[in-house]
Amino acid sequence: MPSLPVEVLLGLYLGLLTGIVPAFVAGSLGFLVRYFTGVTLPGFGVVVLALSIASVQGGLLGLVEPTIAQSPRLLVAVLVVLMLALYAHNQGDKLGSELPRRLSLTSLRQRTLSADVVELVGSVGQVTVRPTGEIHDMEGYPPLSADLRRTLKGGSWRLPADLPLSELEARLEERLRTDHDLADVAVAIDERARATITAAPPSGGLSRRVPAGRRAVSLTTLVPTGLASGDVVSVRVGDRSIGGTVVSARTETDDEIDGDDGSSGPADAVAPDGGADPEPAPAAKPHAATAGGSGRVTIAVPRRDVKPVLEAESPRLVVRSRGTSREFEALSLVKREGYAIRRLTVGPIGATDETIAGTDVTVLAVRRQGSETGERRHGWVFAPGIERPLEAGDEAFVAGPDDAVEAFAEAIAQ
Structure with a gap:
């Protein structure tokens, strides 16, 4: 009869070999039950199911070698099978609880930043976006110069943290296009606020500024x-x-x-002692x-x-004078009357006409969410004349007394 260490090793081998199928079944059942019903499959049921499946495989193995039933390796194999089944069930249950019930293109497009990268400045959340990896050249355009590539790679940009990633990408593209006169630029931002930038160098800068x-x-x-x-x-x-x-x-x-x-x-400028070149002029x-x-x-x-x-x-x-900005004049008049203007995002329930009519809040403008991808870079609808009630995901500018605006924000955020 083999020694005890050899029996333990054989038991581990048989347990791993026999426990693959029970672990797969237990993990799949745990995921399906939790995802569709929201209930966790009991651990006792997982143990019974795993032993039942393993007994079939062990019975077939016992027909080949009946001495396994009287050896210590059987106990070790059973323990390994149960551990694998319980672990797979735990992972499947966790996946079923975290996976969204309804997965659509809109939910994928409206991804937001991770809470770890958000910085609170007063009561407003901000995020610092930094490039990751190399700055890629855009196909169909000349390559970027070394100075411009170095400037983009070492840059950082502060943006509002309460926007979806698609909106952050659009704002960063507009800022890069304005600050560096880029002919074209494409930005992809992940949940850690790391930006992958593909840019084209300025071309025809003077001619593009002539109307x-x-x-x-x-x-x-x-x-x-x-x-x-x-x-x-x-x-x-x-x-x-x-x-x-x-x-x-x-x-x-x-x-x-x-x-x-x-x-x-x-x-x-003369190079300093040591032969180092002077810093180039900006x-x-x-x-x-x-x-x-x-x-x-x-x-x-x-x-x-x-x-x-x-x-x-x-x-x-x-x-010649351009005059005063009409936008700032309108904003000053609204604030002079004691009203506040806020930008809000409608929650999952939405806002009906009764919700708006029951408050002193006036909806100034609404940006509708796209039907497929949730694209909201354009499409502001200015009140009056809103065609439909506010729906989940819509953005709105509202004006009214401070208390009324706060109450309205809490009502539509639910």
């Missing part, structure tokens, strides 16, 4: 301090005044600050404001006014 039907004209004149791309100006040519939009501006003072005149800046931002003084300005003007501007000997530049 259709206009021409870009450069002139040398006295540039006002603070002039930047996008400002509306008038060019005084004799008795005429020609309006246009600034596309780019550069002055002699800006060149001196950047070290382009040879008198200062990193261009003439690249000039295309939309930065000028320091003022003599310089050159590129203005987008109508085609009929190109010749008069080019023939002018001493044109004068006058910056």
Whole structure:
């Protein structure tokens, strides 16, 4: 008769060999029962089921070698079978409780961030999104420059944490496109706020800023301090005044600050002891404001006014006022009356007309959720004239007294 250690090893081998099928059956039953009924399968039933299935296999094995029934390896094999069956049942029950009952494209699209990466700033949650891996080149476009690739890889962006990942991706794409003049960009953000960025370098930056039907004209004149791309100006040519939009501006003072005149800046810096190269000068931002003084300005003007501007000997530049932003004026008037404006997301139950009518809250705008993917980048519907009641997942801007807005937010969040 083999020794006890050999019997234990044989029992472990037989238990693993025999316990595969009972463990699979126990795990499957545990998952199905918990997923469809919400009830955990009793452990005693799992033990009886596993022993029943294992006895069939053990009986077949006993016909081949009857001495197994009188050896200690049988007890070890039974223990291994029961442990495997109970473990598989526990994992199946856990999977059945965590798996969503209704899985759709909308729920997959509306994934949110993990709670571990959310930072509370006052009462508002924010998240810092950082790139992960390399910055990929977009197919069909030239590769990114080394400086731009390094800038994107080392960047970080703070965004609201209460938005779904699809909305965070859209906002980060818009910010990257605006900050770096990218021709195109695609961003994918995971639950840990790690962004995978695919970008295309700027192409035709000047031509893209010239509106259709206009021409870009450069002139040398006295540039006002603070002039930047996008400002509306008038060019005084004799008795005429020609309006246009600034596309780019550069002055002699800006060149001196950047070290382009040879008198200062990193261009003439001496390497420190040890032979290390000086740090390169930061690249000039295309939309930065000028320091003022003599310089050159590129203005987008109508085609009929190109010749008069080019023939002018001493044109004068006058910056025109754009006026006050109407959006800020409207917001200040609402707050002056003691009302609060909040952006809310409707909960699973939704909000009926009775819920809205029973409060002093006014729904200003609603962004409807897409029927298939939950896409909500566009589609704001402004009140009055909302076609249907608020449904689960819709976003809404509401206005009203503070207490009424708080009560309405609690009502629709349920």
